[in-house]
Amino acid sequence: MKTTLEELQAFVAVVDGGSITAAADQLGQTVSGISRALGRLEKKLETTLLRRTTRRTELTEEGQAFLHRTRAILASIDDAEEHMAARRQQPAGRLRVNAATPFMLHAVVPLVPAFRQAYPQITLELDTDELNIDLLARRTDVAIRIGPLRDSTLHARPLCTSRLRVLASPAYLEAQGKPRSVADLSRHTLLGFTQPESLNRWPLRGAHGDEWPVVPGITASSGETLRQLALQGVGIVCLSDFMTAADRACGDLVPVLAKDTVDVRQPVSAVYYRNTQLVARIACFLDFLQEHMG
Incomplete structure (x- = not known):
């Protein structure tokens, strides 16, 4: 022109x-x-x-x-x-959100009906991935990340924290016995993560301090897979509260070694690329998550 x-x-x-x-x-x-x-x-x-x-x-x-x-x-x-x-005034357009499968299923999906009612002109595109993705490469507007953040190129909005607990099903404990001490875990089937290895250091007091490195008998890349295995009575697991709240409320999973468990809470953050002005559809989504998760 x-x-x-x-x-x-x-x-x-x-x-x-x-x-x-x-x-x-x-x-x-x-x-x-x-x-x-x-x-x-x-x-x-x-x-x-x-x-x-x-x-x-x-x-x-x-x-x-x-x-x-x-x-x-x-x-x-x-x-x-x-x-x-x-x-x-009335945010609209496509909003691409990425999160690990368990968080998407247990924390984000239950909030979608209320969000859609409040913002009917926003089209949600929900994507799941067990690893931290490149937001730009995946054309993602907002990603939910659990744990400490290391990427300085991103803005972060703290949403909440989620406590880690060691859990098992009543059926497993009835069949295999309930561990009375942290050392007893060596005689049990432990369910752990393929990666990162830090997730296989459970918040238990023992000879190693306030973390107990476990050797899993079964590993999986997704916390949801581990949750399902625990529900099936396969072994003992350490998972975050956001994915086990309903299971604990109905007694399908119960705490193990509660007196030896350290109160460790994982930070949950929404991250997005730095820009001079946040577009309305992203801003309202972040505000909504913070209000309902905080």
Whole structure:
């Protein structure tokens, strides 16, 4: 595009005001600034739009044709600005959210109906992954991350914390016996994570301090898989409260070694790329999560 918005606005203001002086007053610019803008516009279009004399300014035939289209262009810009203002008041558009499968299932999905009711014009796209993803590569707006954050290129919004507990099903404990001490765990089937290895250091007091490194008999990449194994009575597991609250409430999973368990709470954060101004659909989602999870 050769012409600029400033030049188009100057042209219309001169026509509507009847003179360059009136246009300058309307736009809050100098007379020379308006005159130069008109000169640049006519030079770019290689035509004369206005015949200017000391007494009056009138449109040429080419100017009349160009005026009609210019008004349409400026009206479209005004409409686009009003549309964006409306989106800020009523957020809309596609929102891509990434989280680990267990957190998505147990913490985010239950909140979706209320969020959709509050923001019906936002289209949610929910993506799950057990590893920390590259937000830009996956075109993700918001990712939920559990544990300490290390990526300094991201903004982070703290949402809540979630306590770690050692759990087992009543059926497993009935069949295998309940461990009376941390050392007794060596005689049990332990369910652990494939990675990261830090998740296989359970918050138990013992010879190693306030962390007990376990050697899992069965490993999985997803906490949800470990939860299902524990529910089936396969072994003892250490999981975060956000995915086991309902199981503990109904007695399907019960605490193991509660008196030896250290109160360790994992931080839960929403992360997004740094930008100068957060778009409305992301801001309202972050506010919603913080309100309902905090």
